[in-house]
Structures are given as C-alpha cells and as structure tokens.
Amino acid sequence: MAVCIAVIAKENYPLYIRSVPTQNKLKFHYTVHTSLDVVEEKVSTVGKSLGDQRELYLGLLYPTEDYKVYGYVTNSKVKFVIVVDSSNTSLRDNEIRSMFRKLHNSFTDVMCNPFHNPGDPIQSKAFDGIVSGMMVQTG
C-alpha cells in the first residue's frame, strides 16, 4: 500500500522513517523532507481559518510522477507522512485517512510508554508492526 511512512517531530527531524526495501531509501528521505514545505503551508493556512477545530488530515500534499505524498499533523505538531505509489490507483482517500488514524493511535501508544523519551527516535516493535502492515498490503 504505502511505499514510505515517516513520523517527523515538531522540530522537523525524523522520529521514524521507513520505506519499502526495494526502492532507494534516500529518495524517500528527500521526498518526505520536501513535503514538510507543504505541510507547513497547509498547517499555517488551515490554522488561521479554523483555529482549534483543525482537521488533522492534510490530504494530498503533492503528487509527483511516481508517488503521491499524504500528510497528517497531530495537535502536538508531529507530522505523519505516507508516500504511496502513483500507480496504486485503487487507494481511496478514506483508506489513507484510516491509515493515518491507525498510525496516530499506534504513535500515541508509543508516547504512552513510560520508558520512551519523547523526542527520541521511535523504536517500538508494535509501531513497526503497524507500519509493516501498511506497507505489506500493497496491491
């Protein structure tokens, strides 16, 4: 389903980034990093108009020839980015949303772990499992 899933801290450094092993990891790092531009843009415009009642899901950040990049920002400004292969057209917006929701839930679990130091890279196996599940389902 997804080819790359990333969690980015409030300060914009990656807390977690994983991509499908078949493709160039570096490319996704660049893609995800660049997508932060659009995330910031969207958050700032949305934030102005709606105030607190902000939708966490930012939708399609930007498409490239090969990938579609979707974004999601938690209230604590942690960003989730999911990169999907463009050829995978069967994926609906709702599915992306539910992926983000699942990701957010799992992320919350990670943060609830008293042994996890917020701000450290995520090394939770459970989180890894969730992400793997999202990447394996590739049609």
Add this chain to the structure above:
Amino acid sequence: MSQNCLRHSSQDINYLIFPKDLRVNAANSEYPPRWEKKCAGDQGLFTSLYTSLAQQLPREPMEWRRTYGRAPKMIHLEANFVQFKEELLPKEGNKALLTFPFLHIYWTDCCDTEAYKSTVKEDMMRWQNSLRAHGSADWVIIVVDTNDTKKKNKPNILPRSSIVDKIRSDFCNKQNDRCVVLSDPLKDSSRSQESWNSLLLKLRTLLLMSFTKNLGRFEDDMRTLREKRTQPGWSFCEYFMVQEELAFVFEMLQQFEDALVQYDELDALFTQYVLNFGAGDTANWLGSFCAPVRSWSGLLLRRPIDMEKRDGIQRGEASLLDLRSYLFSRQCTLLIFLQRPWEVTQRALELLHNCVQELRLLEVSVLEGALDCWVFLSCLEVLHRIEGCCDQAQLAANCSHTVGLWAYATDKLKSLGELCGLVSEKGPTSEDLNRTVDLLAGLGDERPETVNSLQSPYKKLKEALSSVEAFERHYLELSHAAMEMYRAIGRLRSARLVGKSLAEFYMRKGDPEKAETFLQEALKSYVSEGWSLPVTHTRKQIAECQKLLGKTEDYLQTSALLAGDVNLTTEERKHFCQEILTFAGKSEDQAHKVSLSMEVFAQLTRLQFHPAMASVHSGAVLQVELTLRCLMPVSVHIQQVAASIHFDVDHGGTQGRSSGAQRQMNPGTVEFNQGTLSAGPPSSSAIRPPLELDEIQDRSPSDNSLNSTGVVCKNTHLLMRRHDSNSPPNTPNCISPPTVTMKEGAQMLKVQDIKLEPGNNSIVFTAPPGTYTLRQLCATVGHVQFVLPHIYPSVQYNVYSQEPQLTVEPLSDPLLAGLPQKVKFTLLTGHYTVKKGDALQLSNTDTMPILPSTSCTARISNPAAELVGESVLSIQSSEKVTSISLPLTPPYHTLEFQLEVLCIIPSGSERPTNERLTNGEVRHRPLKLCCVCPQMSIDCPWSIYSTLLALTFYIPFKTKHSLLSAGNRKYIQVCVQNVSDVNFTLAEMKLTEKQQAALELQSLNTKAQQLLCSKHSVFCLWEVRWKDDLPSCLQCIFSANFTPLNQDASAFKPFHYQFQLERVTTLYSVRAEILPPAGEQHCRSGFLCGLEVCITRLIEPAEGEVTEESKTDSDGLKTTKLMYEVADSSSNWAVCGKSSGMVSMPMRANATHKVQIEVMPLFAGHLPFPKIKVLKYLPHTAAVAIQPDPDSCVENDSLSLLDKMLDDQADTASIRSRGSIHSVGSGDQQQKGVAMPRLEPFSPGQVFNHSHARQVLVLPATDDHIMEVNAT
C-alpha cells in the same frame, strides 16, 4: 394585388431555430457561440422583423427548470433562424443536438380569407405534415397584422381575428397558444410594443419547452448509450462525441459549469477504463489508445476546439495522448471561462502525472525521452496559456499554483539533457545526436498559432536540444525560475532540492564551485533539521566538490565526517579515512599543517583521574585517563596526543580538588555528554547544555569568617536562552567547522605513538606538579591535527607539595583537670620522611605531667586513609623533657598516637562567682567550668622552631563555704558543686584548721562516700568547738578524694579547697517582741502595737575592737554606737514614728539596750516579725583605717542622708511606709566624703538575731464590715 400575390407566394415561410453551428463559429473564431436567427423567404416581411427579433429574444432571461432535480437556472436564449427545408429536419436516429431544429415557426401576414383558404392553408398543411412525419411537435404560427394592409383592404376583408380564428380552428387543436398575432411590428406604438413583448415571451417559452424536452430526450439517449458500454461493439469515441455534443450545448447556453461536468465525466470514464485495463479487464476499443506513441507535440491550449484532434477521436484514430490533450484543452477552455485559471495548473500537473502513469499501465511503447518532451511542452503550454489570461501581479501572487509546473518542466528538461548528452562535459555523442533527432521528429511541425511568436514551448525545446549552450541557458533559466518561486512562497526545502539538482548539473558540467554553494545550502537545512541520510548524501557530493576545488582543509574535514558516518558502507568510510591518512602521510611541505575539529574524528567521552580525588602530593603519580571514542572505521596510528593544560593561579586552599570533579557525583570521573556526531537524530539531551554550577563564598577580609555562601550558575546565558519552538534542535555537526587552533606555548600532557582503534580507546597521561585545568586536546596524524578546542566541563587537577604538620587535639571535650586525660597527636608528614631516630621533644611542666604509659601505639596511614602500619612508641621522660621517638613514616602519610596527661588542679580559692552589677542586681552566671591552660613546647625534628602547645583543662568542681551561727555556737558549711558532665564519687571529705591547735572541728557528716552527680552539689557541715577563746580568724582547708563514678578506689584523686573565715565571734544578740495594745490579748490589724527590740552585748571587747570602733564617753564608759533599723520588706507592717535610730552600747558583756517602736499590722494572720538590722555606726574620725568597699559605700549614701534628717529633727510624717527612705532626696550625693560618719555592716557571725523568722498572730479588726480576701 400583385404585391399581395407576391407576398402570398412568399409569405408562407417557416423557420427552424437551430443552435449555432459550432464548427463554423469555431473556425471563425467567433467565440463563445450564440444563438442566431437566420431569415429567409419573405425578405420583406421577415427581414424587417429579424433585427429586432434577434436582438430582443435573448434580452430577457428565462427560468430553466431542469429534470433530475437539478437546480433551476436563468438562461438567455439566443437562436439561429434558418429557412425551412425538408432536408434539414433530423433523420431518425440522428443524435446531433447542435443541428437540431428546436422550434418551427410559420410566418404569415395573410389577411385575406380567400387567399388563406386557397394557398396559405394548404401550405400550412404541408408544413404540418412534414413536421408530423418527423415527429416534431414544436411549432408556432405567427400572424403579422399590419395596419397599412388593414387600411388598404378595409372594405372587403374580414377582420384579422377571423383569419386567426380560422388558423386556430384549423391547426391549433386545443393549442390556442400555438398561434400568435403580431400587430404593427414596424410601428413604434404602445400597441405594437405590447404585441412584440407577448410574442417574444411566447417564443421564449415555447423554445425553452422544446429545448428542455429535446435535451432531456438527448440525455436519456446518451445515458442509454453509456449503459451499453459493457457490450462488445461499444466505442468510447462514439460516446465521447455524443456527450461532447451536450457539453457544446451547455457551453452555448453559457452554462460552462455544466459543460465542464460533461468533460469531467468523460475524463473519469476513460480513466476508469484504463484502470480496469490495468486490472485485466480489457475493452476492445482501448486498443487504438494502446498504439505506440508517434507524436508528442504537447498540449495545445490556444484553440477553443482542436478540430484536428477531435476528428481523430471521431475517427477512432486518436492516441491516448491525443485524447488526453483534447480533453484537457476543452477543460482548460471552460475553466478559463469560469475564471479558474489556477485550477488549470493544478489539473495540468495531475494530468501530466496521470498520463505518464497511464502509458505505463497500458504498456504503450514510447520512445525514450518522448514523454519528457511531451510533459515539458505541456507544462510550458499551460504556463503560457495562464500567463495569457492573467496579469503579472496575479501570476506573482499565485506562484504556488504554477511552481509545480515549473519544477516539473525543469526536471524533464534535465532528464532530456542527460538523455541527449547535453549535460556532460564532452558534449553529445553521435548516438546522443541520433536520439535527439528522433525526439525532435516526434514533435512535428510547429503549430500555426505560435509560428510567429518568439517564445513558444516548441521553439524552446527545439533550441534547448540543439546545443549544449542553449540547453544550459534554458535549463538554468527554468531552474532559477522554479527556485525563485519556491523561495517566494516559502517552500525553502523544495527550493533547496531544486538547488541540489542544479548542483548535480554543475558537477556534471565540471563546475564544482557553483555546485558547492547549492550543496552547502542544502546541507545546512538537512543538518539543522537532523535528516541524516540526506546529510550523508549531500556531504558526499560536497566532498567531491571540495576535492575538485582543492579545498584541502574542508575536504579533509568533510572526509573525516564521512569516515565516521554510520550511514555509509564500511568501504566508503574506509575510503574517506584513507583520504585523510594519505594526506597526513605526504612528506612534502612539512610546514603546512591542517587543523581539524576533533569532534568528527573522535569523541572525548570520559576523563578519569587516578587516584580519583585528582589531588595528590608531588611525590605520587597522578594519572589522567581519557576515553576517546574513535569514529574512524579503521585503526589510526596517532603520532601524538597532547592535552594542553593551563596553570591555575587563582587556586584556593591547599586541599585542591578538581573543581570539575567536585560537581560530579563520582569525583575523579567526568563524563562528557555529547550529542551523537553522525547526523543522527538529535537527542533531547543534546539540545540543552548541562547546568554548570559553582559555589561562591563571601568571606570577610579581616578575619576570614564566612559572610555568605551561595550557588551560581555560570552558563545562564546558554540555559536561559529562549528556545524557539520552531527552531530545529542544535545538532553537533556543523557544516563548515569553525577554525580550530591549538594555543601555542601552552603546557602539554603528551603521549606519543598510540593506535586508536575504532570505538573506545583509553589514553593515560601523567600529570606534572601544580594545579592545572585541562583546556584543549589535540591528536596529530602526520600533517593533520585534530583539535578539541574546549574541554567542557572544565576539569582541574592538583599535584601539590605539603609541609609536615603536627596537631594535638583532646580526645574528650572538655579536658578535665585532676584526672588523666587522653590527647591525640596527629602528624601529617607532608614531604618529610620520618627517619630513624627522629623524636618529638616535649618540655615538661609541673602542672601537667605526661603520664608514662606502657602500651602507646602509633598508627600510620596513607593519604587514602588506609592503615599502613602500627608500631609501639617508646617514650622516655627525663626531668625536663619527654622524648617520643617516632617510627619510620613515608612522606604524605599520617602518624597518629595518643598520650595521657594529667593537669593538676590548683588548690587556691576561686574568685567569687557572684558579682554585683551596677543596677544592684545579682547576675547569676551560667554554670561555667573554670579552666587552666598549661603550655608546653614541642621540638620537632623537621623544624628548628619549637611548637607551643596549649591545652585547656577545666576544673570539674566549684566550691563555696559559709559560716553558720546559733547563739555562740559556730558551724562551717562547704558546698561542692559538680559542674562537669561526669558523675563522681567523693570520699574522705575533711576540714582542717591550720593554726589553732586548740580548735576542734567536729564533722556532722554521716557518709564517708558521697555520690556527686553532674550539675549537682554536695553540702558538708562541721561544728567549731573551742576551748578558751574563739579566734576571730580561721584558716581552713577542705580536702576530699574524687573519682569518676564506678571506678576503683585506686583512681581517687585529691581535691583541695582553701579558705579563710574572719570575725567569727558573736558580739551582739538581738531579740524582738511584739506587744499587743493594752488590754488586748492579741494584736489586731489596723491597731498600733508595740515592738520591743532588745540588743545585748555578749562578750567583753577584744583589743582591736576597742581601738577601732569605740569612743570614750564623758563619763569614762566605753561605748560603741550601733544603729538599728526596722525594715519590713513584705508590707505587713507600718512603722509609726521612727523606724531607725542610734543606740549607744557600753562595751562590756551583757550590756543591754531596749528600744520601743510602734508598729501597726496591716493584715490579719500570722505575720512574720519585721526585720531588724543592726549596723556599726562609725563617727567622723573613726573611718580612716578602713577602706570602704564599693558595696558599703552605696549604702552609706542613703544612710548619711538619714543622719542628716535625724540631726535636723525634721518633722516627718507620722506614718512612713517602708522604702520611702530611699526615695526621698536621692539627689544629695555630693555629701559623701571621708570625713562623714559611716555605717558598716557586721560580719555574718557577729550579730545573732533570736527572733529571726518568728511570727505573731494578728486578729482582724473587729468593726470590719468589709471583708478583704486575698487569694494568692
């Protein structure tokens, strides 16, 4: 008539109303299309009406109610008027909507019944029939009624209405509205206007009815057709044409939104087919779209309708790109009508991405690079189209919408350039040229619209592919445009990514200098946001640049960073490490040394001191162990590791400890907390610097006492800095490392030739003497130095030299005199080595002998307070000196031993502990030990000077004595108070008199031994018995033995107390009686009664007494003057009359003097007697020999005042309350002097008062009607 006939022949015209022909109009570029009225037939009649009809029909909007619940709309109807021809009527199955006649109109101005019957009716019938044959029910007959014809034919024609009626009855079967009368259309009258209006309204209504009906039918047909799409023969292209027809109609109605919906539906349908194809569900008609792509000429958005492509679609020959291009060009046109240019750009980007995907999905074979060409051209075409319809300001404000296309075009051009060999340094090869030619061929010829413009996408592409220079120019132009736009809208990361791509281009062009700038900028952003993989990648590129540019230092620095980068493979890391080592090994140019930051090479993780206190004496070895975590992938041979140290001048006491270590929990080990160096995620601990706290003490300059103390944070400026919530965390790796320099001339700790293995290495330095702070660290590999500019937190060590020191301290506090006490000698040897024969020489004093002890052992311990050895001391005492020979002790060791000393209690009487203060009160001192401080001097072998030793011993007892009398009998009481904290046993208490042998002191004490607890007292009593005469002065010695409780009898130590008693003999006895008033048995309160005082001389005067105090009266009797005073201190009595007086006492035994004084009891009950004091009265001359002590002097003042009053015989108040004596006239102090008569008290034993403490019963007054109750 001829005119009429003519008319008749031509009047029966009927008209079709058609939608405008789009093909014609599009070709004429008269756009947007409008409805049009065409006039034919009776030119005279219709032409005259046509203009106003065509103008007025669309003037009023009509509400268009639509099927399927779509919202009603107001539309303006315009129409084409076309003369009726049979062949124009639509054939069965013809779906064309554009050529569909919506309304048939029959125009007639016939006003002649005959004519109507003969020709017009027939014509109409024919018309009606043909309409019916084609199933058209939308028609109207218009009868034009002109006044002039009416006037002309007035006599013989029927009224107009009759013709109308006839027509209505003939044709309009129950549809009267299908026949309309237009009156005087060419006249400008209200009637004519009214008639026009109703006509127009009718026409509009009918037209709209027909339109709605036919459109609905068309839509139904279209839907039916669409439902058939699963059937084998169905063709998308056919369906496309049908639905586009609908779109055209909406477009003509200016319903662009609806038109766009049609195209979007077609778009979605097609997309779905392609996706289904991808899923394995192939439709036959898709075959034509799967044909190899032969033309990639890009989008064409300048024409409203690209008829070429449309024809292609119609014929089923269009390729996928053609269909997509056409569809998008139509969508674009409509969006621009809708004023939504930014949607165009957004859709364009989606389209381009989508097309590339679709071609991939359909596995259409495309020449390599062809799609790039197509995308590039399309991007530019869209941008041009948008630029054409927006002004500059709008464009600038909406960069965010166009920038994606710019970037995409840049990207594509770059890949084209790479494909065609335009990016390499050498230029294109022949193979590249062939490819270029192939690509250019697919572009076809330039479109006629842009042939004349200078800057068409076509020209750009062609030019760019034509030469290396042109390509560069175009590519740079596009890149910069894209970057500028990204910057303008704040998408800095995207801009940097474009910049990075540009840098790659420059690198391939062999221009590393330009490339580096872009790379550094990109690197900065990745580093600051902690993206390790991009950092590594970019840094690798930078390394390449720097190598090419010959920036040796930078290159080495980058190489070092890369060599320690865990994101790289071991081979790559080894390569970069080798680069450094190779440079370092080059022998040429010895002077040139390169300093690099150590952080990239190795991290100082820990510093440890051995021993841990970081403070040793100069003889011992202090080792500093550094733990360096080497980040290199291979082991590195280091010529020298040096730590520069800084001498600390400002160093406090001699007990120097590492100030750094003091702050640590574990002194001697300093952990350096550093962030991970490889561009890993910045951990939260690396974000904030650690607290650096120091203790401050403010001491007073005079006596070095502590005024205040506190804790200061030294790095508040770092800690208190506001952390911007948006700012990225600090990462330790800097992009361009700061210039690191090793301070020259600093003292160094050095280690030569070591090998640093990857991972933790430990380096041990030996510290030179002194107090130093570690400052910098430097590792040298050939010409390369890795420098750590600051060791933080700062670490200090201390190697010191110390003089030997001897301290003597009591083991118990306080030391008690009279008992053997232990004293501890502590010798810190310092740098001195105790040799054989060294001894301490103690000078003896009498008061404090040193008790020889058999088992006196000395303990020797090392600086870490571990016991090293024990040995028995030999102590030799001579008369003057006690010599203690010391055991062998190494330097910086501690020697300890204990000695027993005894301080002998001095037996002299102590000072009185009570002293009177100026205000007359007696201050009771707190229990305080009296002390003795014997001094002795010690000679030490290491010094020529003697050490004076003063120990303070405290006397455990305080002793008081008192003389007690009973008439003539005398008793001596001694009170021993234990002021120490120890409980004692007292034994053998004795009192002896030194001089008078005849005197006997009989002990009244029952116990031989007495327990004396801490802070308690023991009283002892002796009766004095004498044979002949009692001496007036007694020299007494109290002696007792004491020992701490629960010790055996041998430990008893003596205690002596000497004192002297004077004037022991009793001279006078005083007896007082209270006599009730006459006739009463008891005294009553409030009634006067008598006080009789009887003073009796008991013994003959002694010799000294006569000379001092007596005077001879005129009658030869020796008398002495006494003064008595009745003083009642408890307000029980009121003295009436004189309370004091003078008595002349004969100096012989049993001489008695009685005094009567009136007193009045103030209360009832058993009242104590008033006090009677007897004092010596010394006349003027007598007071020479006796020096008055200050106490009596005070009393003298008041008494001399009293004397004066007595002398003056002054009248005093009959009743004087006690104490008023002292308050009257206290100012007359100046009268005192040597010549004045004085009063002197007797010593305690000289006057015996018999009535002391006696009481008398006083009854209450009889007539007391007021009861006074005193409850106290």
